[in-house]
Amino acid sequence: MATNRDREDEQKRVNYVIEEINQKAEDLYSKSKGLKEDVIHLRKTFWEDVTVNLDEPDDVIETQASIKQQAELLTEREQSHGKIDEQLKTLKRLKDSPYFGRIDFIESGEQDAEQLYIGISSLMDRDEENFLVYDWRAPISSLYYDYSPGKAAYETAEETVTGEISLKRQFIIRQGLIKGMFDTGITIGDELLQQALGNNASSTMKSIVATIQKEQNKIIRNERSNLLIVQGVAGSGKTSAALQRIAYLMYRYREELNPENVVMFSPNPLFSSYISNVLPELGEANVRQTTFLNYLRDAISEKITIESPFEQMEYVLTGKADANYSARMESMDYKSSVDFMQVLDNYIVELEDEGIRFKNITFQDRILISKEAISKYFYSLDPAISIPNKMEHVSKWLLKELRIHQEEEKEKDWVMEQVELLDKEDYLQAYYQDQDQDEDITMEEDILRKEIVKRFFARIKKQVKQYKFVNVLATFYKMYTDWHPVGSVPANWKLISNLTAESLSKRYLTWEDATPYVYFRGRILGDNSDRSVRHLFIDEAQDYSAFQYAFLKHIFPYTRMTLLGDINQAIYTQVTKENPLVPQKEVRNYERITLTKSYRSTKQIVEFTSDFAPGEELIEPFEREGSLPKVVQADHSEITSMLVHQVEKTQEKGNETIAIICKTLKETEEIYNAIKENISVTMIDEETYSFQKGILVLPTYLAKGIEFDGVIIPNASDQFYRAESDRTLFYTACTRAMHELILIVEGEPSPFIGEVDENKYEVQ
């Protein structure tokens, strides 16, 4: 146990460190000021210090060299200034809270313990001799996360260092003052973690560096695996681990990795903004964050509408009355499988001989090069050439043909009409430009005609370079109208084909067709496989289909992947089959880490939700006490007033953010309209990018990955959550709660509540 004396000593050290920080900051500041003045001066006098002489070729070269030298000097000063700015920012962060942990470590063979203080960034003393603070990502800092006092070891690049930890101490330091200090024994739990988890939810996620747990540390520091699969129960810190892992990798590979090399797929835009503070809080820039939907939208770059996964979900949940419901469900199932990729591949093989659709190249409503001619040229090429390479040949051929057309167009009457519309400046510019390029052309009119046609053809040429002459959508459409896959197809294949063709004819891709289409497009036009991406993180990985995984592997063949998810929260039921989170033989060369401890919710909530969790995985609560979940019975007429009453009661207990989580968007809108007159409430939909503390109403699929102080399920009756397929939704909704969970039931409660041991909740 730390004594008062210890605390005084520690505060003295904090004061000393802050003094050092102040001193360093001051030194840096004056250096920075000097540099800033240098930069301003250099910019002002740039030309004065350059010798400009353009008389002779040699002089020109000398002038260039002189400019280059001056520019380099300026860049170097600017960069140093930028670096100092970064250092000053880090010092500012350290000044508030220089560190959060201390380890006393006696290395094997040594006599004395070394005191290591651990914080978000490393800090040397003024003389740059001793570490006052170690960066939490330094190899030695892993001691703090992996061990309690006693025997311990850590890995460096060269060796394993063994020894003994004689003291492990945690701190809460704010504004330079120690607010809390705990010594961790072998058996004592993590008090800092207790405190952190007991706080209210915030509208943005926080970093967890002070309290990373051993299992999480394995994920964060994993450097071996090309594919790291993390199956973790709800609230086990998967997203947190992913973000600290990014910060770790950025530190570890600082020289080679920059934020553009790391991509993170998030479940929805709200989630993206929810997590966007973590990396900056750790002193790192945010990496490329997107949703898979947006990624596909960008990849298509055509005027085609893509259904969002949420719209698909809404259909699955509310579209049962549709006559084509079962066919569509079958279609989703079929198109989510890897087998479907094989179907596309078979179709593509046939396209090598015939069937690719092209578009006419037109100009002013005249066909310059017909689609038939393009097709003929395409299929006359050597069959051994791949389809995308043939496209390249076609593109080059078209550009050549266009040049001939351009020559012909030049002589036509419309060109002269356009020449007359040119303003004076364009006129002169065109004249001089062409004179520079081609001295033979002396006739002014000819020059201007040429310029006009060039301008008009520029757009067509650009489109040809982008392979816009290929009608990918029509070729894809034909797969459903003029072709039949070999092998087994779903029973409703005819109907599925008709439905798909119908939506394609409206330039609409359902979510289940979107990835297959992007894959197909890439196989025809050439994939723009993104080699700049070195690390791909996929959060909520249980919601991706086997097809989508196969596609991602195809697009990012050399990228290291970290998949994080929870099979219990697989709300898109058709995708769980063949999901990499489910252990299986086929996935090779991967490492799998399982997280079983749930940190988000109180022990009472975790014990309640575990009883109806869909899977068999072990779920362990973190020992944080709270009140029992409440099941509140209400008549139809009093549902709204009961909901409002429960919200108010939950607020009175000090909970700031309360989410009313509904099954569908339809239900969300109904509830929102019913209560908005009575309380101040915000509705969250697919377009919502951020939220404030307060009362929110939203569908489960948008609450994914996020947490709230209190959660109220407004319709936890068997009418809403009965089917087995509702289980993951219900589980996901309930596990969003940190401190309070209330379920309102009209009539019979959901059978999932019936599966819970009766003394794990309270009935009202």
Ligand SMILES: Nc1ncnc2c1ncn2[C@@H]1O[C@H](COP(=O)(O)OP(=O)(O)OP(=O)(O)O)[C@@H](O)[C@H]1O
């Ligand atoms: N080591 C830790 N220290 C402090 N807080 C933690 C730790 N691990 C997890 N938490 C907290 O637990 C909560 C859940 O973490 P996170 O959202 O990362 O879990 P998750 O596994 O992604 O959850 P889910 O799958 O349910 O969305 C967060 O509030 C997070 O800050």
